[in-house]
Amino acid sequence: MPIKNSKQKKKKKDNIEKEPKEKKEPAFQTVRGMHDILPKDEDRWKAIWNIGEKMSELYDFSLIETPILESAALFEAGIGVGTDIVEKEMFSFKTKGDEVVVLRPEGTAPVMRSYIQHHLGRFSSPLKVYYVGQMFRYEKPQAGRYRAFHQWGFETIGEGDPFYDAQTILLAVNFLKELGIKNVTLKINTVGCRVCRPNYRKKLLAYYKGEKKHLCADCLRRYEKNPMRLLDCKEEECKKMREDAPIILDHLCQSCNGHMKEVLELVEENGLEYEPDPYLVRGLDYYNRTVFELIAKDSAGFALAGGGRYDYLGELVGGRMIPAVGVSLGMERLVEYMEEKKIFVKAKKKPGVFFVIIGDPAKKVGFRLIHKLRESNMRVLEAVGKKSLKAQLKAANRAGTELALMLGQKECFEETVIIRDMRTGVQETVLAEKIIEETKKRLR
Ligand SMILES: [Zn+2]
Ligand SMILES: [Zn+2]
Missing domain, CATH: 3.30.930.10 (Bira Bifunctional Protein; Domain 2)
Structure with a gap:
């Protein structure tokens, strides 16, 4: 049975996943000041x-x-x-x-x-x-x-x-x-x-008029075009200047x-x-x-x-x-x-199941079953690129799913699926045609 056989393989990682050792900057990066949401x-x-x-x-x-x-x-x-x-x-x-x-x-x-x-x-x-x-x-x-x-x-x-x-x-x-x-x-x-506002603006201009030498370049421009913005300059000198400036509440x-x-x-x-x-x-x-x-x-x-x-x-x-x-x-x-501030939020996701497919012949049947599960509104995770049972179960563990559904050549032939409780490790074989009910029954 392929499910057991694959356990014996000790291959650690697929070669394709390995990256070249030297750290070279990727050729394309986000435009300056832009960022990706990851x-x-x-x-x-x-x-x-x-x-x-x-x-x-x-x-x-x-x-x-x-x-x-x-x-x-x-x-x-x-x-x-x-x-x-x-x-x-x-x-x-x-x-x-x-x-x-x-x-x-x-x-x-x-x-x-x-x-x-x-x-x-x-x-x-x-x-x-x-x-x-x-x-x-x-x-x-x-x-x-x-x-x-x-x-x-x-x-x-x-x-x-x-x-x-x-x-x-x-x-x-x-x-x-x-x-x-x-x-x-x-x-x-x-x-x-x-x-x-015009009246207040006048008062403000009058206040700053004799003090222009203390203002930063931006503020000199603001003085001409947009004097109220003199008040929200972040430069220290300008901040000091505004302390005695008239405030709008009085006007x-x-x-x-x-x-x-x-x-x-x-x-x-x-x-x-x-x-x-x-x-x-x-x-x-x-x-x-x-x-x-x-x-x-x-x-x-x-x-x-x-x-x-x-x-x-x-x-x-x-x-x-x-x-x-x-x-x-x-x-x-x-x-x-x-x-x-470590404000912890967790998006509420449906509890999911992980679908493990062992061997190419199981892929077609697995593909159909996965689709069926999703059609009945179940979240299904998979990692088909990982060939071994061990690697796929590890991925299921990392994803934190409650159940793993496993399908190998033998199961395909017998039209069954193995349901594994990821916490206890207990496995049960169920009929493939009952997969929806059997899975739902076991999901908390
Ligand atoms: Zn008014
Ligand atoms: Zn300024």
Whole structure:
């Protein structure tokens, strides 16, 4: 019987599996700043997916998916020409049809484009949608920052009520909680509106005017184009400069003030602690009023999630003023944080069976039986490339399956299959035609 015979063979490894000894860099690698998601991280990615979907359902958000490629003009209009993203970080190129397109640097402007293009406002008010996908920014690659990264985003479009600002924040906090990330700080600020911002901007420019020599090159540019971003510079000198700068909270119009107050009340109502951060302005021009970030207390300070209100974006990208608020979660950051903090998640998989095939004649029958098992909704693993029984059982052990189904020449001839309990090693022979019931009966 081939099943026993193969045990005697002592061949350790197939020659084909051996790699050349010298370590040479492979000829092709990911493009700089890009990365692969590998099977070892599957559980974490899946946890994010599953929780994202669960949250979307609980909060009644529907899926929206926009193309990765959009016209460059969409982001120039929406995010703003003076921002780092549009000035320095877009992957843009010309198509054969001479269109200037970009790999999307963020998800909100495309969603708004879609909202206007398809008149989505007609169907519900507000429209609540979620998206998940890759974004691209040509940034300096560094820890926690990739040039291609995934975001999970939630957008509520068509409502200006502070209720939705608070709900968006709560949703993101709960998302993190579900992932096992509980230790987060909510940083929150307001960036005002068209009524109060120009006045504040003037105050800010006046403050920085005599101090330009202390500013970094980036900030000098910001001074001209986008003075509020002077506040979120990471350079030490610039940080020192901002300490005495006027803050927007002192210059809000009545309506922005009321909005902020209500958001904070709702947030408090739910027992969420927050930290007002007058320097939080976020990198994009389209925000107004509420802006926020969620930062893990025991991390290097990277935001795991961030968002805000963007009532003017609709108008900027060619529609009208459409009140809206949203948040996005950086999925790579979540995965890395969970890994770093050993937050253990295990994707729930069906208990599986391992199908062992010994010898070529058994392959055909085995192929059919495996298919049958899968058709009746069973997870089946196999390693047909490994010839010996021992090697295949070892693979079954490593995979942690409860059962191994074994088929050799003798079993094929007798139309049976051996079922082995991987924990006890007890083996039973069953009829091949009863394989589904017999297997199900033995699976916990
Ligand atoms: Zn205002
Ligand atoms: Zn600076």
